[in-house]
Amino acid sequence: MSTGTFRSADATCPASHATTALRFPSLTTTVPKEFVHRASVAEVMLTDWERTGEDRFSVSAQWPRGHSFFTAVNGHHDPLISAETIRQAGALLAHAEYGVPLGHSFLMWSLEFAVCPEDLLVGDAPASLDIEIACADIKRRGRSVAGFRYDAVVRRNGRIAATGSADFTCVSSEVYTRMRAGRLASGRPRLPLTAPTAPQTVGRISPTDVVLSPTGEPDRWQLRVDTRHPVLFDHPVDHVPGMMLLEAARQATAATLGRPALALDVSSTFARYAELDAPCLITARRVPGKNGGESVLVTGHQEDEPVFSATVTVAAQHLG
The missing domain is CATH 3.10.129.10 (Hotdog Thioesterase)
Incomplete structure (x- = not known):
């Protein structure tokens, strides 16, 4: 790039005082x-x-x-x-x-x-x-x-x-605001943070990343909602994010199969918002596998109403 002088109609500026616009068209940045x-x-x-x-x-x-x-x-x-x-x-x-x-x-x-x-x-x-x-x-x-x-x-x-x-x-x-007015105006406090299930049983290392709490029943957990989690709750929201529900499905699958595994296929549907002020119960059961893998159907219910369901298929054998 040339670093000569900038010339206007009525003045000549030394190169050391010039403002040069640099262009790097190949540089990468994130979207907003x-x-x-x-x-x-x-x-x-x-x-x-x-x-x-x-x-x-x-x-x-x-x-x-x-x-x-x-x-x-x-x-x-x-x-x-x-x-x-x-x-x-x-x-x-x-x-x-x-x-x-x-x-x-x-x-x-x-x-x-x-x-x-x-x-x-x-x-x-x-x-x-x-x-x-x-x-x-x-x-x-x-x-x-x-x-x-x-x-x-x-x-x-x-x-x-x-x-x-x-x-x-x-x-x-x-x-x-109109859709959510009744719920948000109820004045019900958020649930206290519940204890995590053992991280190694759900394919996690840190307890802070565990989104399931034990209920004392097999293949049944309470959703553990930590609104301070910096990724799942990247910003304040008035309900449980969908990605957290997918993580709950993945963790419930690992617990049901007795091993962490690579999720090959996940199909999920969402019926309503998962609220922050009521327990959300997560259940899991094995279903016929897809494409040679092992599949688990995970569902979430809150106040006796369905919230979401997800079928998670994992590799049948260890991938190294």
Whole structure:
């Protein structure tokens, strides 16, 4: 880059006093954290996006070699980081491409993903990802987009590392306030933090990352809600985040099978918000396996109403 003098119509400035604009078009940064509903920049997985066709997009992302919560599983990137990446992609496109205002609230109705273990191995550098997104069933309320379903294909070095899909709706802050008014005005205090089950029984090392509390009954736990958790509760919310429910499903699966394992496939649906002021009971039972793996159906109920269900399929054998 030249460092000569800056010349205007009526003055000549020495190079030492000049202001030179530096351009580095190849540098990478994250997308705005507000677009993916994160308070911490460190929790933003997405780095860029572009429209490639009608309701089709290309999104780039990066997974760190190590993460404080999405920890490696037998040398593989945590499959749940792919779920978080897919979740973030939907929020990004809703705001950046479909004009959903940042103040709107999102209601996730389903989220599913499957991973290819051989392409999840942690390498000697962060994993750079290219994600193809196709949006469909776009719901509109007047001129505003009120939600859509989308399918995602996550590629790493040109190979498919994961696939997934999600379905959500979104509402304005005014509508959300009306929806939640009865619950939020009840004045009921949040539940006290309950004791964690033994971390090694749910595939965790630190008790602070355990989201299940023992009930004294087999395959049955109370959801352990620590609103101080810096990742699961990245910012204040008035309900239990969906990613925490997926983590509860993963931990319940490990406890039911008696071993931690790589989640190959997770299919989840959400029926209502999990509230912070009432116990949420988590149950698990084995179901016929998929694609040669072992499957566990995990459900959550609160005040005798279903909250969510997830079928988690893990590798039948140890992956090293």
